[in-house]
Amino acid sequence: MTARARQLKLGAVTMGAGGPGQHYLWLDPEIPGDASVNVDWYIEQARLAEAAKFDLIFIVDSQFITPDSPPHYLNRLEPMTLLSALAVTTRHLGLVATMTTSYNDPFNVARRLASLDLISGGRSGWNVVTSGDAGAAANFSREEHFDYDTRYARGLEFVRVAQGLWDSYEQDAFPRDRSRRTFLDPTRQHQLNHQGEHFQVAGPLNVSRSPQGQPVIFQAGDSEQGRDLGATIGEGIFTHAASLEQGRAFYADIKSRAAAKGRDPDHIVVMPGLRVYVGDTDADAREIERGLQLAAQDFDKALAELGRPFAWHDFRQYDLDAPFPQQALKYAERGFRTNAENIARLARDRDLTLRQTVESISSPRPTPFAGAPATVADQITRWFDARALDGIGKSVSVAAARAIGQQFGGQRHHALAHRWIELAASVQQRFERDQRHFVPRQHDEFHAVAERAALVGRNLHSDISAPRGCSTPMVRCAGLNTARATANTSSRVTLS
Numbered sequence: 422m423t424a425r426a427r428q429l430k431l432g433a434v435t436m437g438a439g440g441p442g443q444h445y446l447w448l449d450p451e452i453p454g455d456a457s458v459n460v461d462w463y464i465e466q467a468r469l470a471e472a473a474k475f476d477l478i479f480i481v482d483s484q485f486i487t488p489d490s491p492p493h494y495l496n497r498l499e500p501m502t503l504l505s506a507l508a509v510t511t512r513h514l515g516l517v518a519t520m521t522t523s524y525n526d527p528f529n530v531a532r533r534l535a536s537l538d539l540i541s542g543g544r545s546g547w548n549v550v551t552s553g554d555a556g557a558a559a560n561f562s563r564e565e566h567f568d569y570d571t572r573y574a575r576g577l578e579f580v581r582v583a584q585g586l587w588d589s590y591e592q593d594a595f596p597r598d599r600s601r602r603t604f605l606d607p608t609r610q611h612q613l614n615h616q617g618e619h620f621q622v623a624g625p626l627n628v629s630r631s632p633q634g635q636p637v638i639f640q641a642g643d644s645e646q647g648r649d650l651g652a653t654i655g656e657g658i659f660t661h662a663a664s665l666e667q668g669r670a671f672y673a674d675i676k677s678r679a680a681a682k683g684r685d686p687d688h689i690v691v692m693p694g695l696r697v698y699v700g701d702t703d704a705d706a707r708e709i710e711r712g713l714q715l716a717a718q719d720f721d722k723a724l725a726e727l728g729r730p731f732a733w734h735d736f737r738q739y740d741l742d743a744p745f746p747q748q749a750l751k752y753a754e755r756g757f758r759t760n761a762e763n764i765a766r767l768a769r770d771r772d773l774t775l776r777q778t779v780e781s782i783s784s785p786r787p788t789p790f791a792g793a794p795a796t797v798a799d800q801i802t803r804w805f806d807a808r809a810l811d812g813i814g815k816s817v818s819v820a821a822a823r824a825i826g827q828q829f830g831g832q833r834h835h836a837l838a839h840r841w842i843e844l845a846a847s848v849q850q851r852f853e854r855d856q857r858h859f860v861p862r863q864h865d866e867f868h869a870v871a872e873r874a875a876l877v878g879r880n881l882h883s884d885i886s887a888p889r890g891c892s893t894p895m896v897r898c899a900g901l902n903t904a905r906a907t908a909n910t911s912s913r914v915t916l917s
């Protein structure tokens with residue numbers, strides 16, 4: 422990819438009243454207690470992100486809670502319903518919804534995303550997850566959550582079917598010709614007739630081809646199967662990166678997996694979710710960071726939340742001062758296994774008790790992205806240059822940080838809510854300064870590949886080869902501007 426084409430992407434991640442490890446964010450008097458279900462709060466966040474030239478807003482989601490779930494999880498808006506509201510209150514921001522392939526049907530999801538794409542003028546994106554909350558099964562009339570192999574195989578087939586359904590119509594399928602009384606040109610409507618292992622879907626979809634044709638696909642998964650799925654279908658990859666080295670290793674792994682599948686690695690945008698703390702000065706930011714981390718401290722909550730990756734196994738039943746109970750790993754096959762394995766490995770390698778494991782995971786520690794806006798921008802640029810990331814998913818908790826900062830550090834943190842605008846500006850300046858041609862979103866380029874039929878193993882598109890004869894769509898998804906496949910080929914399509 423040319424230097425011009427490789428541009429940093431900025432994603433805003435919303436956690437309302439507080440996500441994992443943020444059980445007390447809602448105490449902040451400046452955060453509405455109902456932030457996670459307050460559409461006005463979301464609209465404000467989205468507009469703030471748009472003003473700061475963020476590329477997209479990313480809505481996380483899950484289908485199962487316990488009383489120990491964090492506040493945002495206990496009571497939050499359904500992503501697609503929420504994004505429909507944000508679609509009409511923003512103009513450029515990409516709108517990315519998390520939707521699970523384990524507890525949905527491809528027809529419903531494809532229809533919703535195509536609708537959001539129409540409502541937003543081509544800004545919809547889908548974070549494909551398979552769900553790690555085993556308890557969700559009981560909310561969807563299933564006895565048991567899928568194991569890893571099943572859920573990722575189902576996930577891949579799910580995405581392929583959705584993509585096939587999005588090709589139900591060519592762009593000119595609806596002539597709406599009054600003089601000829603012709604609403605639909607049936608030759609430009611295509612059945613899918615998919616018969617697969619997990620899904621049998623006839624199609625066509627009951628919504629016309631959307632502005633993007635194919636909404637942008639994101640994926641987040643760290644297991645072998647998860648990385649493979651991301652390398653196969655992901656245009657954006659969400660991940661976590663605790664250090665530059667870890668970020669580089671993940672980045673290299675995803676890109677090489679994609680290359681091995683015949684994709685151009687530069688067509689995949691890797692975006693780790695970062696906790697960013699911005700202050701007036703570096704020291705100020707570190708103080709804010711520590712204040713926030715200390716405010717979140719609660720051993721009992723951390724002990725309960727430790728259960729989530731292990732399918733909400735209850736660790737409160739164990740002796741806190743005995744070695745970490747490695748046998749709990751067996752529950753993780755239907756949970757967040759990779760995360761559980763990492764925790765168990767940490768405990769084993771360091772010979773930790775259960776108490777020490779909880780403390781080790783939840784204790785305050787300096788993060789790489791705390792500082793004055795210029796410092797953080799430099800750091801992001803360093804990671805970008807080192808190919809540890811192509812973009813960042815930034816928690817919108819900085820606005821929330823303001824109030825906690827005030828609570829713990831006094832009035833001088835007053836301007837925090839708007840520092841991420843400064844940060845975004847600083848990042849952009851870095852890119853201009855280094856003549857790396859940071860290009861504002863509206864002039865951005867992003868390449869998409871159209872190899873999906875070749876990768877699926879069976880040709881889902883054999884009888885649709887869609888969208889035949891449609892003009893090349895010029896699509897903007899807030900920085901992930903994508904010219905979509907216009908035929909069932911392995912050719913790469915580039916937007917100018």
Ligand SMILES: Cc1cc2nc3c(=O)[nH]c(=O)nc-3n(C[C@H](O)[C@H](O)[C@H](O)COP(=O)(O)O)c2cc1C
Pocket residue numbers: 480481482483519521549550551552553640641642643644645646647648659660661694756757758759760
């Ligand atoms: C940055 C990031 C964001 C994620 N967001 C969600 C989410 O919103 N909902 C969800 O069910 N899983 C989410 N996941 C979990 C993954 O999609 C995946 O199911 C989980 O990590 C377990 O699979 P793995 O072992 O392959 O990682 C997220 C993971 C990452 C790394």
